[in-house]
Amino acid sequence: MEKSGFTTTLNLSLDPSIPRTSSESQQRRQLARFGKRLYRLGFVPGTAGNLSIRLADGLVLATPTGMSKHQLRSSDMVIVDLDGRRVGGSRNATSEIAMHLAYYRRRPDVQAVVHAHPPVATGFASCGRALEEPLCSEVVMTLGAVPLAPYATTGTDEVAASIESFLDRHDAILLANHGVVTAGDTLEDAFMRMETVEHFAHICLVAHQLGSAKPLSCDRLQQLAEARSRYKKNAVASR
Template structure:
């Protein structure tokens, strides 16, 4: 099991990757890890994710109350608390605004079509949650129906949230979402998008299941997106 210091270093590292890859700008985005059954380690508000130090991070309880740290916790803490509550398997969460995927979200488009086999295996589908004002219960209500069955969500006119068994796993899912958004955009611009067929999706779903992927969307939902 990783120590608190290791978790702090990991959040700083993946925050720098988010910023360096252009997935966040200015003070956008937030990350968190589950330290234990009662505490979370979260990024602070109003701070560039590319310039954080381990000491800048904040420890909160499962009600979002600050337990340790000098800075104020991210305004999106409610979203993190909801995901950890609904998904006991989740140990790390990443929220960012990767440009292409966020462009889909701002256009009212999901990323559910089974266009790339690796994405079907790794994420299943990437649905679009309706708009909710950031940092409010309205956003939590918009996300709540989708969290138990998916590992990555587009948020209308907002961005992307991914979560997984580790912070690294959650970050890799964010990279996958943005990479797939690029591919989907090119396929649609070419006007020749060719979604995978039902049998192919079922085979990939079997592979996904064998990898013990956390999300529980079914192959039927993917086939219906063709």
């Protein structure tokens, strides 16, 4: 644990792998569980990808660097502040944490962020192609367009800067020549958005292989935009 006045006042546990509250304990288990689900889907081969969740005290609990998401245990998680300083955990934070923190700083509504390399969506990102064509009504309604952020070198400030202009309006972003980042009100939301992005990428690929993709008309899109805003209001009301 780094020494600073900040960490002292937070009174973090002397053993950094022990959760401080029961909700943190649950959140650690959630990160491990959704990490395994991403791994089984083939979205995070090797040590790729990372997941994080906002803690009640405003800090961020994240998966560590250099570990397979298949092998994650609750005690492996790292706690960082919104500037990326490690304030809890014995492992190191991922160098990709900057893109998670960009969402948390900009969007108070975002409670969880998932970053992965799903192969079809990453194929689109590696060809410089966003997933913005309105081919699927349900994707338009639930996710909207998925823009492509310009290439940025992992582990540098470029990463947060590359997605900055998309954060306000998008819960899923393709990262050029890299992968995908998604955000949500819950870790499950962010995870399901990642699944939806990859599913939509498959559909776009097949539609273009067939050669006669028919995007939805402007009128239809307007109707879907209205349905989407109702859907969001209902989702908030049901919480």
